[in-house]
Amino acid sequence: MSNDTVGRSLEPLLTTHEIVIFCGSGGVGKTTTAAAAGLEAVVRLGGRVLVLTIDPAKRLADALGLEGIGNVERRVSDEVLRAAGIEGRGELYAAMLDTKASWDDLVLRHAPNEETAYRILDNRMYTTVTGRFVQSHDYIAMERLFELHSSGKYDLIIVDTPPTRNAIDFLEAPARMAEFFGGRLLRWLTMPYRVGGRRGARLVNFASRPFYQLADRVLGQQFLQDIAEFFLNFQSMYDGFVARAKSVEQLLHERRTSFVVVTTLEDAPLREATFFCDALSERRFHLGALVLNKILPDALCDDDNRDAATKLLDEADSIACDLAATGAVELADQPRTARVLRAAAQTFRDYSVVAAREAELRKELSHVPDIVAVVPALEDDVHDLAGLRIIGTELFSS
Amino acid sequence: MHPTPRGVEAGRLDLLDRRLLFFTGKGGVGKSTVAAATALLASERGKRVLLVEVDAKGNLTDFFEHPRVGFEPVQVQPGLHIMQMRTDASLREYLRIHVRVPVLGGVGPFANVLDFVANAAPGVKEILTIGKVCWEVGEAIEGRAPWDLVVVDAVASGHVIAQLDSPRAIRELVQVGRVREQTERMSELLASPEITALNIVTSAEEMPISETIDLVASARAELEVPLGAVIINRLLPEPFTRADEPVVAALRTPPAADLLATRVGSGAEAVLDAVALAASLRRSRAPHLARLRETVDLPMVNLPYLFAHDHGLRALHQLADALGEELDP
Incomplete structure (x- = not known):
């Protein structure tokens, strides 16, 4: 079953990149694999390694001494590592993405003044949009990554991506966000305000436009007013926001960023992985490695x-x-x-x-990247550092 | 919040007698498979079923070895239609039926705005999805749509609360008007234990079980939608009893091990290795199952791991049969 044309170890990939993004469909072991790769990099390569995770298993977070870990990155202590017999050459950090807190930070940073910032943060639309709805997670994960990377504190950042409905959603999130804020819809929605302008923000032109006539019949005027106010405030952040979204997108495309696709050899996850590999190549992202996880013995x-x-x-x-x-x-x-x-x-x-x-x-796999790492089916769920080391050893074995 | 009366949840598992079944679960546990198997079972029992695919993957028809379908329901088996949710189509249908706006063959800036609203505006996707599902169920109850049962392969457990709660979220934002009335009706339908059930699919592993436990708690706290069953998918068989364990151990030690090698060849050891792997895989799942059973007081449905097939119509029939036996013990 060995394939001689490709390498097996993630080591060269983790040595030569600053950001490595792990993706794949739910249930394939993405979070665990990302954590194992991070720990292994600390042990073998040294440096300051950050694992940005989404939702680690509780037992795993506990084992790393990271109970209640949040948006702010925290160092895995040497005592915890030593207790598991690990003498790391580097330092391991972990952070967990908190969508709401990250959005709030973003607003505070980009709003023209504090007053506008708090008007946005208090807006009902804002709370609903950032807290409850799904697509906002994809963008904020990439945004947070950008921020952590530009802090310059880490030699390597390993990212465990959010479970998305569609594997490419989060890749397109920065572009979509820029488009949204630059888009015609936003201008349309806020137009009555801007026309009303100096004479006080009255909704003077609502009734004259078919969209508003329609929307008014369906949604009622109060809602439209809320939404327009929200967008008007949000638009004040336009420049900062769009520039930021573009930088995020650029960072994902740069040479120092690479992607690792994790999959099991089951029908549905593998199909998604194949689709994802193709999507990455089409969009000119760097596909660094494929990890085949939970593989049964030959x-x-x-x-x-x-x-x-x-x-x-x-x-x-x-x-x-x-x-x-x-x-x-x-x-x-x-x-x-x-x-x-x-x-x-x-x-x-x-x-x-x-x-x-x-x-x-496995034979049918097309579009295989240069590195294909194989992790065997383990007898137990991985829930401690020793388990992560077992996976890490497989990920680094050539 | 109105908690669902315990008696309804804990009573007879009348899942197939309801009109609207949602299936959710952590990614990778086989949520779509179980939704498809439930739809197949119901159709085999003479119900007219609409199976709705909400996730954008578009591969639900693969289970039925049928080409992909779109927003218009297509019959894939006797008595079983499938449709794929498309929020832009849902919005157009809504405007056509309720606002009587002739929606303009998809040209011009107006159409662009509609597409943007349907696909990109946050929150709108959720309400358009749930709105369409509730519309079909409402029409069916009134006898205007040909469904006895609507089965929804819903979004994964991390997102399902947002989706099912969207009528209420919209109601909070929209104070008056037609949408408000309509979301009120949707909420009533979703809250009725005779009509609706939210079912959670899981596998016997740590994360899926933890998510199931969390979802049950947050669904009870935040949703009015009644919970149905927890479906434990891909349960591994138990080939040995505890009393067999010394026998297995003895087979691995001389002189028995040597004798086995003589009788069946050097492969004997690999066979026993596989047995050890299988046993430990199973054993590692036991505490998670125990935790689920201790914490969650919903009916549990057990479905076996299928070694022979992992997709396609044969696998689906096997699962539907297993599901049928679990529902009528």
Whole structure:
């Protein structure tokens, strides 16, 4: 199953980039893989490494001593690392994305003055939009990344991306945000205010435009007034905001940023991973590596092993008889031994079918980046530093 | 907030007798598969089913080995239609039906604005999605749409509260007018335990179970939508009893191990390795399942891991059968 044309270790990728963004569909082990890569970089490469995560498993966060971690990055203490037998050459930091807090920071930074900032922060529309609705997460994750990167405090930032409905949503979020603020819709919505202008912001021209006539019938005037006010205030941040969104987008495209796509060899996640690899290339992002996670052992596909399972199944009774003759007390109950042998053989066959399907899907992989790392199926969920090291070792093995 | 009466939640699992079933869950647990299997089971039992795909992936029809469909429902199996949610189409339909605005074959700046509003304006996507779903259910109840049951493959658990709560969020923002009345009607429909149930799909792993527990708590606190069942998907079989464990251990030690190698070849060890892997995978899941069962008092539906297939119509039939047996024990 080895593929000689591609490398297996993430090490060169993590050495030569400042930002590495882990993406993939939900449930493939993205968060754990990103954390493991960060820890391994600290151990082997040194430097200051930050893992920006979205929602780590509670047990994992606890194991890292990061209970209640929030928007502000926090260092994983040397004691925690040493307790797990890890002598890091560098420093490991972690931060968890808090969407609402990040939006508030952004408004405070870009509003022309404090008064406008607080008018926006208190607006009902704003609270609803930033707190409840989905798309805002994608943009703010990238925005936060930009901010952390430009702080210059870290040699390497590893990002665990938010679970998006659509894998490319967060890539396009900065562009969409810029478009939104520069867009015609916003000008339209705020036009009555700007026309009313000096004579006090009355909604003078509402009724003359088909859009407003329609919107008024459907939504009522108060709502439109709220929305216009919100957008008018928001528009005061236009320049700063658009410039910022463009910088964020540019950073994602730069040479120092790379992407790692994580997937299992199951039908649906793999299809999404393939789609994502293509989307990255199309948009000229740097696709650095593919991580195949939770992969079953090759031994399950071995013909000799399959033959052994078949024989066990066919000859269970007679083998059980021979085993009883060895005198081992545990094997004295022949019917039980025969049943266990059959169950063992059946279990092997069940997993063998899955492993064969994985191997098949792996062969079909097109558009493979230069590095394909493979992490085997582990016997337990990873919930401590030792578990992260096991994954990290696989990610760095060549 | 009006908590759902306990008796309804804990009573007979009459899922298929309701009119509107949402399925959510953490990404990767098989939420779409379970929604599709439920729709298939209901249609096999003679219901006329509309299966609505809300996530933008557009691959729900793959389970039925049928080409992709759009906003217009298409029959993929006897008694089973599928539609893919498209919020721009939903907005146009809304304007055509309710505002009687002739929406202008999609030209000009007006159409651009409509598309922008439908796809990009925050919050609008959610209400257009839920609005369309509720519209179909309402029409069906009035006998004007041919569905006994609408099954929604909803967004993942992190987003589902925002989606299901959107009628109320809009109501808070919009004080008067037609939209306000309509969102009130939507909320009533969503809150009725005879009509609606939100079901959570999970697998027996740490994160999906934690999300399920969190979602049950936040759904009870923030939503009026009644909870249905927790579906535990991809449960691994238990090939051995505790009493078998010494037998397995003895098989790995001499002289039994040598004898096995002689009888079936060197592969015997690999077979027992696979058994060890399977056993520990299963064992690592047990505490999470226990935590779920202790914390959540909803009916639990168990679905097996399918080794032989992981997609396609055969797999879906197997799951629908397993689901049927769980629903009528």
